[in-house]
Amino acid sequence: MMQTVLTVTAVVLSLAAAGAIVRIARGPSLLDRVLAADVLLAIFGAALCIDMAANRHLNNLMLLVAISLIGFVGSVTVARFVADRREGVRES
Amino acid sequence: MNPDTVIDAVSAVFMVTGALMSLAAAIGLLRFPDLMSRMHAATKPQVLGLFLLLAALGLQMRTWSVWPVLLVAWLFQLLTVPVSAHMVGRAGYRTKHLHPELLSSDELEAVVQKAAQQAATHGADDDDR
Amino acid sequence: MNRKRISLRQELPLLVWLVFVWGALWQNFSPGNLLFGALIAVLVARIFYLPPVELGGRFNVLRAVPFALIFLGKVVAASFQVLYLAVVRGPNVVSAVVAVPLRSHSDLLVTATGHVISLIPGSLVVEVDRSTSTLYIHGINVRNAEDAAKLRKEVRDTEAGLIRIMGTKAELSALTLETAA
Numbered sequence: 001m002m003q004t005v006l007t008v009t010a011v012v013l014s015l016a017a018a019g020a021i022v023r024i025a026r027g028p029s030l031l032d033r034v035l036a037a038d039v040l041l042a043i044f045g046a047a048l049c050i051d052m053a054a055n056r057h058l059n060n061l062m063l064l065v066a067i068s069l070i071g072f073v074g075s076v077t078v079a080r081f082v083a084d085r086r087e088g089v090r091e092s
Numbered sequence: 093m094n095p096d097t098v099i100d101a102v103s104a105v106f107m108v109t110g111a112l113m114s115l116a117a118a119i120g121l122l123r124f125p126d127l128m129s130r131m132h133a134a135t136k137p138q139v140l141g142l143f144l145l146l147a148a149l150g151l152q153m154r155t156w157s158v159w160p161v162l163l164v165a166w167l168f169q170l171l172t173v174p175v176s177a178h179m180v181g182r183a184g185y186r187t188k189h190l191h192p193e194l195l196s197s198d199e200l201e202a203v204v205q206k207a208a209q210q211a212a213t214h215g216a217d218d219d220d221r
Numbered sequence: 222m223n224r225k226r227i228s229l230r231q232e233l234p235l236l237v238w239l240v241f242v243w244g245a246l247w248q249n250f251s252p253g254n255l256l257f258g259a260l261i262a263v264l265v266a267r268i269f270y271l272p273p274v275e276l277g278g279r280f281n282v283l284r285a286v287p288f289a290l291i292f293l294g295k296v297v298a299a300s301f302q303v304l305y306l307a308v309v310r311g312p313n314v315v316s317a318v319v320a321v322p323l324r325s326h327s328d329l330l331v332t333a334t335g336h337v338i339s340l341i342p343g344s345l346v347v348e349v350d351r352s353t354s355t356l357y358i359h360g361i362n363v364r365n366a367e368d369a370a371k372l373r374k375e376v377r378d379t380e381a382g383l384i385r386i387m388g389t390k391a392e393l394s395a396l397t398l399e400t401a402a
Contacts, residue, residue, distance in 0.1 A: 005104045009111040016111075019118030029127065031184050035134045036121055038176065042138045043114045049145035050107055053152045058161075065165050068142075072172040079179035082187060116304035123311035131345055132361045133303050139340060140300040160245035174339035174346070181347045181359060185318075197369060199320040200348055200357040 002054055009050050017043050034078045041071040099151050106148035113141030127184045135177040142169050231273055236262045274329055276387070285386045292337060299342040306362055317363035318347060321376045323354045324399075325384060325392050331356070333387075334380045341379070344372060 020043060023036035045067050048060040120133020146162040185200070236259065243258030244250045306314055323331060331354050335346045338358060348357040360372045381400075384392050 001100065001104060005107055008108055012108070012111040012115050016114040016118035019115075019122050023118075023121040023130075029187075031127055031180055031187075032130065035127070035130055035180060039114075039117050039121060039134050039138065042117070042141070046110060046114050046141055046145055049142070049149055050111065053103060053107060053145065053149040056152050058149075058153070058158065061161065061165065065168060068165075068169050068172065072176050075176040076179045079176070079183040082183045113300055113304075116300060116307060120303055120307035123307050124314060125312045126316075128345070128347070128359045129314055129316055129361050131359075132343070133307055135345070136296070136299040136303050136340065136342075140296050143296070157248050157250075160241070160250075161248055164242055164245045170340070171336070174336045177339055178335070178346050181345055185347050195315070195317050197363075197366070198318045200318045203320070203350075203357075 006050070006054055013043055013047055013050075030078065030082060034075050038071045038075050041067055099154075103148035103151040106144040106151070110141045110144035110148065113137035113144065117141075128181060131177050131181050131184075135173050139169060139173055142166060231276065232266060234276065235266060235274075239265065276329065279390065280387050281385060284382070288382050288386060292341070295341040299340065302342045303361075310362070314362055315364050316359060316361050317369055317372075319358050319360055319363070319369050319372055321356045321358055321373050323356060323377075323380050324395065325380065325388060326354045327389070327392075330380070330383055330388060330392075333383050334376070337379050337383070338376055341375070344376065 017040060020036045020040040024033050024040070027033040027036055045064050048064050048067070052058060052060050114137065116137040117133050120137070121130050124130045124133055143166055146166055150159050150162050239262035240255055240258045243261065244255055247254055323334060325331065325334075328351075331349065331351070335349065335356060338344050338356065339346055343361045343363070345359045345361075346356055347359045349355075350357070356376065358372065358376060360369065363369050363372060381396055384396050388396070
């Protein structure tokens with residue numbers, strides 16, 4: 001049964017990653033791309049989680065937390081950067 | 093029916109549903125028309141997906157000692173996801189990423205314009221909250 | 222340090238949380254490990270000083286547990302709603318930005334409400350006005366004034382639930398007056 005679950009989740013996650021990558025490539029603005037990159041990171045996290053559950057180990061757990069923190073810091077930084085730049089343009 | 097198969101079945105369901113949540117986020121990213129609705133797609137399924145996958149992991153490990161660390165991992169996610177979504181959304185609103193034709197009403201617009209007028213008359217920059 | 226020291230009682234929730242994280246990360250809740258964790262927690266709280274979070278001074282566990290369960294249910298509903306909207310409506314989805322004035326002016330409650338609101342179906346915080354404690358919320362699939370009113374009520378109810386859990390006594394009595402009237 002575990003083999004079927006792994007196959008199904010692998011297919012589903014690959015489709016999801018493909019969708020996120022398409023959005024990163026197409027995304028009309030920087031913020032769209034950041035959002036899509038965040039989702040892509042979350043999909044990686046999901047894949048790590050499934051690997052841990054299927055093989056019954058906890059080696060990736062800290063990597064998972066680190067990935068979600070990197071996604072957080074990344075999107076906050078870019079959001080601030082975008083907002084600041086825009087305000088600078090308006091003032092000058 | 094022995095409990096082991098039940099736990100395996102439950103965690104299998106959790107894993108497939110959790111993976112489907114990632115797919116939901118991707119579909120939402122692709123199909124929604126503007127940044128704000130895409131943000132909904134990016135945040136909500138992510139939280140539920142991680143919850144289900146961590147629960148599946150906890151069930152598969154078969155010990156109680158892993159649950160606190162899984163809970164901490166999920167709580168971090170719970171605290172960080174709304175913040176990053178809010179930051180991106182705020183930046184998106186300020187840089188005019190919103191398409192007015194996709195909104196049925198916008199109650200922030202009037203407030204922003206009033207604040208901009210005030211800032212213009214006073215010449216003071218109090219916009220660094 | 223010349224800044225105002227915070228009392229231990231005010232700092233206690235933070236310390237307990239830090240010790241819990243420590244124990245969880247080591248996956249070891251033995252007394253020795255917890256004691257060492259408590260030592261590190263106190264050191265961290267002293268060295269990396271942050272402005273204290275102003276708590277309401279009360280925490281109602283009996284109300285918190287059902288609230289957490291309902292919240293979990295709403296998180297599930299939110300994800301499936303997004304899935305449904307993405308598949309069925311797609312590009313034709315209509316949203317709105319709605320202003321919701323909150324009752325409470327405490328930072329903690331506004332933040333908590335904002336977090337919960339961001340995770341329940343169909344709403345996301347776009348902007349916060351701290352002086353009037355108004356949340357500007359982007360609601361997905363809000364097509365008319367009726368939907369907007371529903372969203373506003375949802376937010377106000379969430380805030381009421383949070384006040385019942387951890388609002389100050391003054392906020393709580395104001396809330397009971399309001400619901401009684």
